[in-house]
Amino acid sequence: MYNQPVVNSNPSGEAVYQMDPAMVEKLHHMKQHIHGICKKHMHRPVRVQTTHGTTFEGYIIHIDDVHLYLNPLPGHVRGFFNPLAAAQQQYAYNNVILPLVLFNLLTIALL
Structure with a gap:
């Protein structure tokens, strides 16, 4: 079943992977730097590019320890067409x- 607990396949508790402490410190510093930049530019139009090459344009409306929340500019939202709402598009x-x-952000540029 999907909701059954996972059986621990590593009963000895030996770590399979552990990040280098220097890398942990570097990532923490990077997160604080990005967080400060985003707070400084809240509610301003920006272009954000991710490390995967995807680009978004919109307004930074919130930031927390893990995410940047972006309200896309009008016309920059891809989605499905709703025929029921098509007649009321002006509303x-x-x-x-x-x-x-945050860790997937490559660039943040002001528009």
């Missing part, structure tokens, strides 16, 4: 928020 509200993981 549509852009309420999409994209959570982007």
Whole structure:
């Protein structure tokens, strides 16, 4: 069943992987740096590119320890067409928020 507990296949408790402490410190410093930049540019239009090459444009509306929350610019949201709402497009509200993981951000540029 899907909701059954996972049986520990490593009963000795030996670590399979452990990050180098210097890398942990570097990642922590990088996260603090990105967090400071994002806080400084809250509610401003930005272009964000991820390490995977995806680009988003929008407003930084929130940031926490793990995510940057971006409200995309009008026309920059990809989604499915809703035929029921098509007649009322002038009343549509852009309420999409994209959570982007801080460690996947490559660039943040002001628009």
